[in-house]
Amino acid sequence: MSGIQVHVRVRPHAETVWATADTVIFMYNRVHGVATSNATLFHEIEPCVHSAFDGKNVTVMAYGQTGSGKTHSMIGTNQDLGVIGRVARLLVDLKESRPDTTICASYVEIYNESVRDLMDAEKREANLRDGPDNTIIFDRSSTPIRNFDEFCTLAERAERSRQYGVTDMNEHSSRSHIILTFEISRGGRKSSISLVDLAGSESASRANTDGQLLREGGFINRSLLALGNVVDAIVDNRTHIPYRESKLTRILRNCLGGNGLTFIVCCLNPTKENFDQTVASLRFAQRAMKIRND
Numbered sequence: 001m002s003g004i005q006v007h008v009r010v011r012p013h014a015e016t017v018w019a020t021a022d023t024v025i026f027m028y029n030r031v032h033g034v035a036t037s038n039a040t041l042f043h044e045i046e047p048c049v050h051s052a053f054d055g056k057n058v059t060v061m062a063y064g065q066t067g068s069g070k071t072h073s074m075i076g077t078n079q080d081l082g083v084i085g086r087v088a089r090l091l092v093d094l095k096e097s098r099p100d101t102t103i104c105a106s107y108v109e110i111y112n113e114s115v116r117d118l119m120d121a122e123k124r125e126a127n128l129r130d131g132p133d134n135t136i137i138f139d140r141s142s143t144p145i146r147n148f149d150e151f152c153t154l155a156e157r158a159e160r161s162r163q164y165g166v167t168d169m170n171e172h173s174s175r176s177h178i179i180l181t182f183e184i185s186r187g188g189r190k191s192s193i194s195l196v197d198l199a200g201s202e203s204a205s206r207a208n209t210d211g212q213l214l215r216e217g218g219f220i221n222r223s224l225l226a227l228g229n230v231v232d233a234i235v236d237n238r239t240h241i242p243y244r245e246s247k248l249t250r251i252l253r254n255c256l257g258g259n260g261l262t263f264i265v266c267c268l269n270p271t272k273e274n275f276d277q278t279v280a281s282l283r284f285a286q287r288a289m290k291i292r293n294d
Contacts, residue, residue: 011069052193059255064267066200107158111176118158
């Protein structure tokens with residue numbers, strides 16, 4: 001049995017951060033301060049990539065409120081690649097030393113409780129089906145990745161199809177959860193590493209959303225609530241785990257109390273007005289650390 005690894009990353013901010021006279025202690029595998037680069041963060045995740053290449057199923061997930069730096073951590077910039085680009089580059093490098101290896105990638109989003117293939121021009125909704133060993137099966141494109149340039153082409157195409165919006169809390173707000181999965185076949189063994197960029201929870205009043213943005217925020221918050229309910233049920237050892245509350249928790253079933261390795265990057269925006277959301281994120285991450293995957 002192995003516990004979920006949780007690293008906390010604090011977003012740099014020009015404003016004064018909050019302070020409190022109350023003593024609250026949270027424990028994590030590691031806390032990354034405001035000077036942490038994506039390269040430093042990836043150094044902690046790199047062993048998980050080697051585990052996936054060696055035959056284990058791995059999930060790396062970015063969690064946090066809107067505007068806390070999740071997408072920067074996962075995608076990054078041209079000057080400072082995020083986790084996704086660095087994972088792709090390492091997998092391609094590892095593949096070169098093992099010519100019997102094939103790597104394929106799929107890119108999907110969960111938008112308003114619909115699972116959509118970002119490689120499908122028509123963005124048709126995929127139906128989820130139960131598979132063997134508590135797995136979830138759904139139709140999605142699978143693209144061979146032979147070199148890093150091929151991955152970059154795939155990623156750019158997916159980003160163009162991804163749902164973004166502008167709110168008062170985030171001028172480049174993700175409106176869907178993104179799941180990029182690399183499937184690795186080597187020597188008759190199959191494994192995968194899934195990279196999950198979760199949309200951030202948001203307050204409708206602070207984000208000043210209405211219409212379609214308000215509806216999107218409602219779906220995001222409900223799916224994140226379902227994720228928290230699943231974590232609570234597993235940690236409390238309840239007989240019923242509510243994986244079916246959302247498409248997100250159904251797809252992530254194997255990395256929450258299943259048989260894979262899981263690494264969570266909990267991102268924080270530490271300004272005063274984000275105090276409640278920051279504490280909620282820290283509490284979720286601490287609860288998630290108590291889960292034991294088999």
